Amino acid sequence: MKVVPVEHRSAAEHVRSQLIELIESGHFAVDDRLPSEADLAQSFGVSRSVIREALHSLNALGLTKSYAGKGTFVAATRVRSHLLIGRYLPTQLNEVRRYLEVPAARLAAERRTQQDIDSLAALVEEFDRIDDPTERIKIDARFHIGIAEATGNPLFTRLVEDLRAVLQDQALAVSASPGRATQARAEHRAIFTAIKDGDPELADLAMRRHLTAVVTTSESLGSDS
Template sequence: MNLSDSQTGGPVPRRVSAMEAVLTHLRDAIERGDHAVGDKLPSEAELCRRLEVSRPVLREALRALQAMGLTVSRTGKGTFVVAATVQDPTFGDYTAGDLLEVRRHVELPVAGYAAVRRTSEDLDRLTRLLDRMERETDTTAWVAMDTVFHIAVAEASQNPVFRRVIEEIRDALARQSAFLNELGGRREQSDREHRAILEALADGSEHDAVDAMAHHLDRVETTLASILRPERADTPTKGRPES
């Protein structure tokens, strides 16, 4: 499922996917108290029947609810509500807030060092990788390359400690990237931000590289905030989500 056909916040509203419609329905029900903290959600089969969606669509929505910290899945028992409102979503072992804080302290200087230390081989690798990302149509494959891009920038800094730090948060970065692409349509915008980072590295401009990375992380934060605190429409959406 490709949800990145248009940007969040653009003049034309981005098409809402079936998964997003299911997620909004379930999230609203939890926030209204229809499913209180401690309650078990209906079974997958029952939810699929009620919402008229496929099981893969439902499972994507349930994973997003869990990432938001609203539910927890217990093997063999089902999905339970653990919070009434979204606080700070978790990606793997780290919360979004902790992840972004560390990324700002690590990836901004990494970009600056990479601009003045990168080799022609580093630039070739990053260029080939970004070219592939811009052509990729599969979101899962793109997410994998997204994390590789940030690792490759760290490698270009010529400091192995920076690479080790990015490697440590690699799984969390991938989970966050998938989350933002699924719910925020971030991919095309992210490609442009990555291209700006690469151009700054190629120019050897430490200042521009830091600015480009800062802009990239700012957009990640903005998109995440728009997902967690969406503007609610004045009138409810008619009809059921499509499968």
């Protein structure tokens, strides 16, 4: 098994990302047992606690199942979104986002400063460069929080920050979906352009289209399970 040793404080996220790649590429097939925590820790060059955290994430993603005394086994080769979000369905999350982030995009287009424009532009460029899904969702979160900040209302910022914590697993599933990265880049750029141009109507439309694409992808990920 070829892995890259991890030297980063977000080690569990890097381990999770590499294990997802190994599962999705077919290195580990459904019903295969993953190496032990000790073997994985040695391969990745991290502690067993980091491995446990990464395996917990894989279980939450529906890719693996762990059994006491037996180990962790591959349960699926694709992330299934309805397993990710606990008691929140993708449609429920999208409903809240529409009432929060669409108005925020409109206000951002009306109130944005040059500093806001520069910050969002940098995030759009950074998002375009990143291929790793776990890194993309961090930039995605910063982009949406940046839009909230551009409203000038700190409550929008606080609410979007809190919502992003709930969206973490759904965002990873959507981000890892084939072809989604290209779509998201175009959607982010459309939202940014509308905000930069000071067009609240277009910002509203662009954000609605983005959120619709997110929930459509979430539902398609769960439809085969």
